[in-house]
Amino acid sequence: MKVIVVFDIDGVVRDVGGSYRRALADTVQHFTDHAYRPTSEDIDQLKSEGTWNNDWEASQELIYRYFETHGKSRAQLELDYNTIVAFFQSRYRGTDPDNWTGYICDEPLLLQPSYLEQLTLSGISWGFFSGATRASATYVLEKRLGLKSPVLIAMEDAPGKPDPTGLFATVDLLKNEIDKSTIIVYVGDTVADMYTVKKARALSPERNWVGVGILPPHVQETAARRDAYAEKLQQAGASIVLTNVEELTPTKIEELIRR
Numbered sequence: 001m002k003v004i005v006v007f008d009i010d011g012v013v014r015d016v017g018g019s020y021r022r023a024l025a026d027t028v029q030h031f032t033d034h035a036y037r038p039t040s041e042d043i044d045q046l047k048s049e050g051t052w053n054n055d056w057e058a059s060q061e062l063i064y065r066y067f068e069t070h071g072k073s074r075a076q077l078e079l080d081y082n083t084i085v086a087f088f089q090s091r092y093r094g095t096d097p098d099n100w101t102g103y104i105c106d107e108p109l110l111l112q113p114s115y116l117e118q119l120t121l122s123g124i125s126w127g128f129f130s131g132a133t134r135a136s137a138t139y140v141l142e143k144r145l146g147l148k149s150p151v152l153i154a155m156e157d158a159p160g161k162p163d164p165t166g167l168f169a170t171v172d173l174l175k176n177e178i179d180k181s182t183i184i185v186y187v188g189d190t191v192a193d194m195y196t197v198k199k200a201r202a203l204s205p206e207r208n209w210v211g212v213g214i215l216p217p218h219v220q221e222t223a224a225r226r227d228a229y230a231e232k233l234q235q236a237g238a239s240i241v242l243t244n245v246e247e248l249t250p251t252k253i254e255e256l257i258r259r
Contacts, residue, residue, distance in 0.1 A: 002182040003253055005119060006170050009130035011189030011216035012245050013111055014140050019103035020055050021218070023092040027059040028066070030087055031079070036066045040218050041225075048232055053131045053161040053192040056085045093136075104136060110217075113145050115246045122250035127151030129170040129186070131160055162195035164203060171207075180206055183257045187212045187245060194236035210256060213238030214245050 010016045021043055029037040038046075042062070052058040060081060064074050094102035119126050127150065130137050134154035141147045151173045158166030171184060184207055186197045197211035213233030220226050220243060230241040240256055242248060 001254075001257065002123075002125075002179065003185065003257065004125040004127070004171070004174050004182060005185045005187060005248070005253070006167060007126065007128050007245070008186075008188035008190075008193050008214075009128055009132050009137055009140060011110075012187055012214050013109070013128075014144075015108040015110055015217045017216065017218035019092060019107045022103055023088050024055050024059050024062075026091045027084060027088045028062045031059075031063045031084065032066050036062075038062050044219065044229070048191050050162060050191040050195045050236065053190060054155070056081070056088055057160075059088055060084050100139070104139065107140065107144075108217075109140075109144060111145075111245050113147065116147070119250060124250060124253065125174050127153075127170045127174055129153045129158075129166045131155055161190075161192040162199055164196050164200035167196055167200050168204065181208070183208045183210060185210045185212055185248075185253065185256075187214060187248060189214045189216045189233075191232055191236040194233055194238050198237045208257075211236075211238045212248060212256070213241040215241060215243050 007013060010020055017040070021040065024043060025037050043058070046052050046058055046062060052061060060079060063079060063084070064077065067077055068074070090102070092102050092104055093100045094105075116126060128137065128141065130152070132154060134152070134156050137152055137154045141150050141152065151170060153166040153170045153173070158169055167186060184200075186193065186200070186209070188194065188196070188211070194211045194213060197209050200207075201209040213230065215226055215229060215233075219229040226243075233241050239259070
């Protein structure tokens with residue numbers, strides 16, 4: 001039985017609790033004149049809606065919602081999206097475009113190259129579909145993990161999740177290694193990731209799609225929060241929820257697809 005595994009990156013390959021999510025909170029705080037800094041729970045609540053995978057758009061939405069609770073309409077605010085993005089990136093990447101010094105430099109890795117080698121040795125093909133920018137995704141995959149030109153569909157290559165276009169594109173890049181009987185596993189940490197699998201299944205029912213949820217580190221601080229997050233992933237379509245991506249071993253994959 002042929003299997004390919006497609007990985008999300010943020011919250012799966014790298015811990016973005018102190019980087020993307022920190023930059024998001026910084027951005028909302030800045031554009032609300034330091035009146036509101038969203039908590040980790042606030043950010044999770046927004047993302048649980050399944051449509052805020054892009055952290056720039058999520059930042060803007062939280063800014064809008066803050067001011068709406070204080071009687072201001074969106075039209076009154078006249079927020080400039082590009083200005084929001086620029087501020088976010090100044091925190092995430094840093095202010096020097098040629099020498100990144102921002103939060104991205106300190107992201108803990110959640111998997112090691114040896115894990116991917118294990119998949120390859122087991123005959124499992126793999127690639128990446130992420131809402132991160134190509135530069136950010138390439139930074140972690142090639143510079144941090146040392147991968148050589150991995151299959152990658154990033155923000156610039158496809159519409160944002162839960163649109164499955166990028167997932168289809170990743171599969172197409174691996175098409176020499178699959179046929180219609182191939183099991184396609186998408187591994188992600190958000191409701192939007194699981195919705196992506198659902199939409200892929202609806203649009204391409206001739207293929208076998210499996211969603212695997214991963215609990216990002218920031219939700220594992222308490223059992224209650226961990227369990228609540230896992231339940232949301234399962235409700236969104238995850239066939240299984242794991243605490244770390246490396247738990248998705250070849251043996252676990254075989255068990256999963258034979259259910």
